[in-house]
Amino acid sequence: MDFEGVLFTAVGAALILLMVADVFLTLLYPHGSGPVGRTIMRAFWRVSSKVHGGASSIAAPLAMAAVIAAWAALAAVGWALLYLPHLPDGFSYSNGIPRHADFAEALYISLVALSTAGFGEIVAIHPVLRLVMAFQAVAGFGLLTATVSWILQTYPALSRRRALAHQLNLFREAVGPSGLASLDPRHAAVLLESMAENVAAVSIDLLSFNETYYFHEVEQRGSLPATLAYAHGLASEAQGSHNPELRFAGRMLYAALDDLAEVLRGKFGHVGNTSSDVFDHYELHHRHRRPPERA
Template structure:
């Protein structure tokens, strides 16, 4: 019976490690629990009015919630591992109040102290296998802290790239270049550069799926609101006379189709054409599509 309970705790720890791996390090980054938490908070924010004020908090709040969930589950899992063997398999410091506490409380306390790498020493494992398992918890705690910091440092550059592309598209919308103005080498370079930036955003949505749940704020910096205008620029390039401009327009259109496929497959599930996907993307982020 003791070992069955300990195995249950080990299972909880493994669930967290798997979710951590798939959220941060797996190439496709399909986190299970973390994705459910973020999706739930995003959908909940859609029920709140005014939504724009709340939506800006969803991404950061979701990340904090996921990290707290990971930490709490790790602490609980290791506490369950210790609990059936408490107090017989542990040594208590002379005069320690911990020896008088319930074994469940001692287990949670030991797990918290170990995962935080404090090493107070008033409770120490006495059996050989516990002397191996306990340092492993400290290693997991250190890995969890490192992973949380890395996650923050990775996600915000991806958001900056997306918002920079949105501002660039907003400036182009204000300039409103005609097909004739794009029908030159500069126009080809412009469309080719936009295609490259769209591809980077597409990769960001693949590698950092949680970036979807960050609201970009004003329409000028919202890629959700500006993606439609990128499609309009691609169409203007495709109607140009010069072959290099038509090629650049085709590249931009292909990049947008690829991005739309990723957004639809992972988040929106409309099953529609790219224009419909981008319209749904704009609606999901409370942004209107740019005029064409």
Template structure:
């Protein structure tokens, strides 16, 4: 039984570390466990009409971090359990017989993981003494990874908001309606800039998939609401008499198709054309798309 508990604990620890690696260090940016947790939180929010608004994204990330902590805490507790209490010495006043071995192992694990080091319980078993520093190192790495995860999402969110504001400003002045009268060089430059920003948004959804679950309270900053206008720009530019404008329209169209494919495969799971995918994206975020 001792060997079985130890092996089970090691497996749980490794599964948690594997998910952390895939969420923070792997190019895909999405762990299997963390990604499912965030999807579940998002679905609950959607069923309540996104009542919690912009808190859903950070809340889902906090939930994932707590799950990582739980996996590490439980995993290491199972490693310690066969050695509790005989593999530890306890401070005066602490009687291990007063507590179930399971709770004692979990307490030791969580204190070690948090690198608190109260000193009321000290490992004496040689193998356990070797394991506790490893868990403390894991806990420090987990804390650092969690802080890094929260800080690295803001650049993608800023780029997405910037693109949304750019599309809104073009929609407000009716840029698509006046493309035929605009200077072709200027129009091509505007379209090329949009294509580059759309491509960045696609990369951000690939590397930082958790940012999909961040809902904007300000509709002007919501890419889900503003993105359909890029399709209108593409259609009007594709009908231009200028070859340069048509080429830029093709680049923008390709970028939009690639973004739509990413959204369809990883998030909305519906739609065949970019128009359908972007409409589903807007509906998923509770927004009315700009036409």
């Protein structure tokens, strides 16, 4: 193999490793996201914000589709570069199939192997190439399974976030302007502890599924950025109560909100010296205004 063949092989192997690392960090690593996926998600978010004057509800789904396409492209091009130095002598062609030694031919072979279609008109001869093609077919099936798993994991996390926002909005409508004072302290403590558990679950979701951050809610009732300030106010009010159970629940909710603010600050670049400042910046970034308080 000449220098050009070695170069193609090295670049192809690097692209394959990048794809594998990105899929691993996005789907299997509990607190990370791959560089390719993260870059694409952020790019779609920023472009959508500039074009629409605010975040778009279709930006994140389109970005996820783009990430999946990027994984497939990295795999297809990477393996094509591995095959290119061995064309056409390293492969057996069926009768009537023209023999080419260009990148288009290598990409075709790579796509057939990746999709596990296996047309059979072009078959590797060398034992190593045969193993490489077989491994690519396995990787193609694994990539398909991984993308389906990614989608199935993402939307339950979004549902938990939306459920928390709805819970806070329902609570605000139920208690009215009097707030926690209209409730029995013990009952209020139970409700706030439930909210604290849900806030903690959302924090874990944002750490494990970074892509869920970029989903913008069309309806304000399901928007967590628009309701976190209210939750923060409830935690402060509860901590000033004379009832020890309600004070404890307030501290739990306050601690859960602080953890969420730290995730937003550390993972997604929101600024603010206090949790309240971070939530304000989060709300502004998602272009949701809070509904006016009822009189």
